[in-house]
Amino acid sequence: MSASSSYERRQGHRGLLVLALDCRDGCAALPPINEARSATTRWQTAPMSHAGVSRADVESQFVRLLSGETSRDEVDRWAAAQLTGDVSITDVAVRTAIERLHGVDLRHGPNLPYLHSDEQVTDWLTDFRTSATPTPRA
Numbered sequence: 001m002s003a004s005s006s007y008e009r010r011q012g013h014r015g016l017l018v019l020a021l022d023c024r025d026g027c028a029a030l031p032p033i034n035e036a037r038s039a040t041t042r043w044q045t046a047p048m049s050h051a052g053v054s055r056a057d058v059e060s061q062f063v064r065l066l067s068g069e070t071s072r073d074e075v076d077r078w079a080a081a082q083l084t085g086d087v088s089i090t091d092v093a094v095r096t097a098i099e100r101l102h103g104v105d106l107r108h109g110p111n112l113p114y115l116h117s118d119e120q121v122t123d124w125l126t127d128f129r130t131s132a133t134p135t136p137r138a
Contacts, residue, residue: 072105093131
């Protein structure tokens, strides 16, 4: 590892092991994973309860985002967690809304505007609210 690159192990969101990487000059020379410690050094996914995602949960993410109570990054991570692993979200409107929220933090480029404007996110919320009855996914 070069002198300008470093990493640290720490407990992350939902108890996941996080390797915080600082790569000022690139990360070509990362240390290899010690296979004897692979259970503690490999990426792991947190157990999620996908069956518990309700329309109220999804709407809350939209409202918190648009009010500024939470960041686009936090909403994106929440949505990604809902789509990870064995997902069985049968409500099409919930699934579509979560898929839209996953990526809400994308930008056109570094220090450029977000790919999806607040107005577009508001339109997504309106679409979600107008899909009043849950539609099972085929």
